[in-house]
Amino acid sequence: MHRERRADRSDARPTPATLGVWSKALVLALLGPLFAALGAQDAAAQLTGLELDYRHGRLGTRIEFALLGAPGDVVVLLPSGTSGPTPLNLVDPGDPRVLSVGLDLVSQVSILFLDPTGFGLVTYSLAPQPGLVGVQIYAQAVALSQSFPSPPIFGAVSNPARTTLLLPGSSSLTAGAMNAPRRYHTATPIPGGPVESERVLLVGGENPQTPFGARQDWEIYEPVTERFIGGGTLLERRTRHAAATLADGSILLIGGVGGPSGKPIASVERYLPTLDAVQAASPMFHARVDHTATTLNDGRVLVVGGFAGPYALDDPIGYPDSFLGDLGGPTQFAPQAELFDPQLGTWTPIPSIGPRAGHDAVLLGDGTVLIAGGVVPTPLGVPTATATCLIFDPINGTATPTSSLPSARSYVSLSPAQAGDALLAGGGAVTSGGPQATIDPVNTATLRYTLVTGQWVPVAIEPTTVARALVRCIQMPNGTIRYIRIEKPDGRVDPTTAGTGPPRVHVLDQTLGVWVLDGTLLDRRPGMRLVDLGPKTRFLVTGSSLTPLVPPPPGPDRSAEAYPF
Incomplete structure (x- = not known):
């Protein structure tokens, strides 16, 4: 050195x-x-x-x-x-x-x-x-x-x-492990570290070895020391929920699956970083899971879509029972979106955004919200993937259709792009039937939604090893944006196309229009969550690994990884 x-x-x-x-x-x-x-x-x-x-x-x-x-x-x-x-x-x-x-x-x-x-x-x-x-x-x-x-x-x-210390393209375990095993949790940056650094709040999730074992706790990752600090107890168990950061720095924990039976819930909690405590917030009108939560420029939070039940929590993706050909009854969707006002503490229905789940939403440069893809109900009661997209205008409180995707795509990932645009990657068409639903990787082009024209433009062909991926954006010092794609070949996609081995990390070369292999994670982590640690130029990757990577005590894995970019 x-x-x-x-x-x-x-x-x-x-x-x-x-x-x-x-x-x-x-x-x-x-x-x-x-x-x-x-x-x-x-x-x-x-x-x-x-x-x-x-x-x-x-x-x-x-x-x-x-x-x-x-x-x-x-x-x-x-x-x-x-x-x-x-x-x-x-x-x-x-x-x-x-x-x-x-x-x-x-x-x-x-x-x-x-x-x-x-x-x-x-x-x-x-x-x-x-x-x-x-x-x-x-x-x-x-x-x-x-x-x-x-x-x-x-x-x-x-x-x-x-x-x-990390070598480019090589992931490493963090110095400390999580306090508890968890998957399908939320991981949200919060302020409060030395030199204005951000910590990471991990909330809820589920114990990998407990059916419907939704957790009722939180912990905080301190990146300055690479250790996890135990937190308190939530008001209600929840997993596969959504989190949104409010203007005052508090974090809204929205819906998800709760209780011992794994049912979607409508309850909402608010995490207060200054007190390291939670307080109850007004519940939504509808229970929902697999929904999105987007904080608007005016501080309100738009919650879109989600399943209302029944829900197969022990399925690797968590599809509703009817997706799997089970006898859980017709798949139920939350019928409309809702808008939360943190000043009033109230929810307002948004009828112009109807039922959908497995979609994604992102705030565009003009302050509107793009909602893309997902699955929607059909008259036969079995959901199907959709290519439809919506633009929500916070000023008039309504959503209108915009250009559709080239083909139906569900479980996509949306990220902000330069010039206020959006980047879409991953996802595919849904097929039903047991023992497990799959995502069919037929159309795997990475698309860019241009704010000026309102059109989708292909920018790259994605790797053929997997359809579903996590994609995040990193703001580089020179003002450009670098896209990081983490593949998840963990059984949640068609095994014949998922490949083997640990998840691969790709970087989008916008000049050549291709995804370039950058490195790999240590192991597959169903329900993993990614957080950009900013000036530390690394991702925090949390979610219990399929293979225990930390020493005793025995039990589900509690490890976390840091991946440099």
Whole structure:
């Protein structure tokens, strides 16, 4: 690991000035005892006016440590390959605090001034050595006090940071595992981490080994330390629900499947990040699962579609019973969409958006919502895939038809695109009959909906290994958008076309119009969820793996992965 300084920054903050050679030598001499011994006290995270976070961490590129504290502070950053502990009383006998880093990388210690905004950045280049994949790097920082070099020597101590080094195209387990096994949960970014980083809220889901085992808890992923923190108890069990972030930072948890019998529910809860608690919200008019929830620019939430029952929760996709040829009765749909007003706490029916499920929805650049594909009811009672699409206008509260897809497609993935457009990938036509419904990958072109013309335009032919996929967009520093496609060959599609092995990750080359293989995940994860960790340039992938990847205690897998992009 080689330290370097960077002058180019995407967030327009100035690079911190470094200490002069004579100043650095003086500080190193004064801190010499600290760099010569290890302590034996318990480490404790301390956030007292100095915050630390990491960025990137890809082998062959770099790892950056961002600091936020008092303007002009002199800060010592200690990277390490261990969690220490290192007591500060080795330097200042009157200081009882302990650092959560070791002293094995003393040669890489950095000393810097925080800039006039209190920000500092240290960059280390990383060699592309495969043997370093999965190695954990720890870091912590301490500011020198105003009385330095006289006691007290140190001022604020930062929170510790820990990250796993990753090789491009190679996924790795996060340093910590989930507190509980879960699939088909929601994973939603929330603010509150050091240096304005986002944490991830995991809510509900189901226990892979318990029929209809909808969970009633939540936990929070702390990306700065790569660990999962246990949370509280929901008001109601729920899985396969939807989540929407509101303007005040709270998160709406909407519908899904709940209770011991696996029935769709209409209840709604609101997670409050500042309190780490939930409170009841007004229920929807209709129970629903396999619905979408889109936050509008004015803060309201549009909930579209979903099945109302009966629902086969133990099916890999979770189709209604009648899809499978079972005797659960005709498939029931939520009859219309609903609009939630967080200011009033009320729901309003939207009759212009009728029943559908297995669709997707995305906010377009003009503030309208595109609703595409899915399955719809038929007079015979067996749902069928649809090519129809709608545009919802928040101003007049109604939806109107727009250009249809070239062919019927359900269980698609929609993502925002440049110029306010949308990208559609994955999905296929539904066939019914047991023992399991399949998605027929007949039409697998990636399509772009252009806001200006209101038309669908093919942009690439998707890989033939699978029809259904998760597609997400990443905003790159130069303003372009990079599309990441995670295939899911996990039995939820026709086995003859699904391929074998772990899910593959593809990147869309918009110039050539092709999906390029980028790498693979570690294992198949039914009901997995993806979250973009932003400046850390990696995805968090959660959802219990089919193969246990974490050590005992025995039971369903609790692992999570980080994949670099």
